[in-house]
Amino acid sequence: MTPAARLRRRLSEGPILVAPGVPDALTARMAERVGFEALYFTGAGFSYTHLGAPDLGLVTLTETAWRVGSVVEATSLPVIVDADDGYGGPLNVIRAVRLLEAAGAAAIQIEDQVAPKRCGHLTGKQVVGVDVMTAKIRAATDARRDPALVVVARTDAGAMEGLDAALERAQRYREAGADVLFVEAVRTLDELARVARELPPPVMTNLVEGGLTPMVPARELERMGYRLVIFPGSAVRAAAAAVLHTLEVLRRDGTTEAVRHRMLSFRELNELLGLEDYRAREARYLGSDRGG
Numbered sequence: 001m002t003p004a005a006r007l008r009r010r011l012s013e014g015p016i017l018v019a020p021g022v023p024d025a026l027t028a029r030m031a032e033r034v035g036f037e038a039l040y041f042t043g044a045g046f047s048y049t050h051l052g053a054p055d056l057g058l059v060t061l062t063e064t065a066w067r068v069g070s071v072v073e074a075t076s077l078p079v080i081v082d083a084d085d086g087y088g089g090p091l092n093v094i095r096a097v098r099l100l101e102a103a104g105a106a107a108i109q110i111e112d113q114v115a116p117k118r119c120g121h122l123t124g125k126q127v128v129g130v131d132v133m134t135a136k137i138r139a140a141t142d143a144r145r146d147p148a149l150v151v152v153a154r155t156d157a158g159a160m161e162g163l164d165a166a167l168e169r170a171q172r173y174r175e176a177g178a179d180v181l182f183v184e185a186v187r188t189l190d191e192l193a194r195v196a197r198e199l200p201p202p203v204m205t206n207l208v209e210g211g212l213t214p215m216v217p218a219r220e221l222e223r224m225g226y227r228l229v230i231f232p233g234s235a236v237r238a239a240a241a242a243v244l245h246t247l248e249v250l251r252r253d254g255t256t257e258a259v260r261h262r263m264l265s266f267r268e269l270n271e272l273l274g275l276e277d278y279r280a281r282e283a284r285y286l287g288s289d290r291g292g
Contacts, residue, residue: 003106005148007038007078011180011202016222021232023049024067025074029272031235032075038106039075041068043082044119045236057116061087065099072104080107080152080230085117089132090139097143107150109182110136112157112169120156120184121211127157130169134176141177152204153178156185163191170199180204180228185212192216196225204228209237 001009010017019038022028023045031039044055046067051058061083068081081100086093093110100108111117112133114126127133133153140151153173158166163186170181182204183195192214196203203226207215221229242262249259256263264272 002146002148003078003104004146004150007080007106008148008150008179010037010078011150011227014222014227016218016226017228018218019080019228019230020235021045021230022071023236025070026273027235027239028071028075028077028079029274032077033272036077038078038080039071040230040232041071041079041081041105042232042236043084044232046082048236048240055119055122057084057118059084061092061096061099065103068100068105069103078106079104080109080150081105082232083108083110085113085115085128086110086136086140088115090135093136093139094143097140097149098145101144101146101149105149107152107180108140109152109154110140111154111184112173120154120206121208121213123159125156125159127155127160130172133169134172137173137176137178150179151177152180152182154182154184158183158187159185163194167195167198170195174200182206187212187214189214189216192221193224196221201225202227204230206230206232208233 017038018036019040020031020036021042022031022039023042028039043059043064046064047053047055047059050063050067064083068079072079083096083100087096097108112127114128118125137151137153153170155166155169155173157169166183170183174181180202181199186192186195186205192205205213205221205226207213207229209215218229246256246259250256
């Protein structure tokens with residue numbers, strides 16, 4: 001069974017699927033190690049780590065496909081890929097789906113923002129017309145080679161047009177062929193419950209610490225009717241805080257001794273990276289005498 005088929009089946013069965021945001025292969029390895037069942041490749045996190053830039057639609061399709069490939073290679077888990085606005089019109093969406101599917105994506109998320117897009121929890125967003133977005137969704141579903149590949153349709157219309165309009169858009173996106181619906185930046189618990197109640201499943205949401213949507217435990221979202229929740233920025237923001245603190249200590253003290261207890265040891269890091277497995281595989285080709 002392909003990763004896409006496994007993800008599709010998992011979304012249909014429950015319980016709610018919690019997917020952490022991963023910007024790179026190392027984070028993907030850690031997420032799998034602690035027991036997550038799926039990963040969310042975060043476009044925002046990728047922009048942070050790859051460009052050192054905010055989430056303003058600056059990363060390209062080819063850069064994204066390259067990084068997604070490395071994430072997929074590092075894990076056995078299905079990877080849900082944030083593909084921003086599909087990188088253009090329907091023809092661009094076709095190319096995006098084919099490149100990202102070839103890289104190993106199990107699901108591809110497309111949003112209805114006007115380019116250049118921006119983080120869903122920032123102000124100043126605009127959305128394209130419904131017909132433009134439905135054309136992109138049809139293009140995405142036609143482009144997939146594996147019929148199990150999951151197409152996620154996200155709408156950012158709530159901030160500009162209100163929740164009623166966002167729900168209407170989401171319904172149109174389902175009619176166009178989207179498999180999962182995602183209303184971004186819902187602002188209250190009542191709105192969260194309404195989205196899950198009024199849209200056909202599977203419905204997802206995302207939780208951004210300090211963002212517009214209330215932070216709700218996954219079990220409560222499950223009771224509302226959600227099948228998938230992503231935490232796109234949690235890991236990369238925690239990592240940024242830890243790295244910044246470590247560098248401040250190093251700059252101040254000229255040594256990392258004060259923060260050594262917060263680091264993985266050299267042995268622990270190599271264990272996480274699977275060093276012994278790499279050595280064993282190398283030894284099969286070079287001979288055991290050269291494997292160590």
